[in-house]
Amino acid sequence: MQQFWKERYRQQEMVYGSEPNVFFKEQLQGLAPGKILLPAAGEGRNAVYAASQGWDVLAFDYSTAWLARRKR
Numbered sequence: 001m002q003q004f005w006k007e008r009y010r011q012q013e014m015v016y017g018s019e020p021n022v023f024f025k026e027q028l029q030g031l032a033p034g035k036i037l038l039p040a041a042g043e044g045r046n047a048v049y050a051a052s053q054g055w056d057v058l059a060f061d062y063s064t065a066w067l068a069r070r071k072r
Helices: 002-008 022-029 045-052 065-070
Strands: 035-038 056-059
Touching: 022 045, 035 045, 045 056
Parallel strands: 035 056
Antiparallel strands: none
């Protein structure tokens, strides 16, 4: 499984784009910012969005391939 995600995130472009997931964005709209845990965060687009809205975000993912790509 690790190899699957390593290959998936190998490309330069973000796999799912940079905008947050529509459902995720809608769900946050009615909530007051606080702490949020985002497991399986992928490339972090939802985590970045939540942080930009004032949330204290802890996000992680099984694959570290995206992180290596971001350090390039």
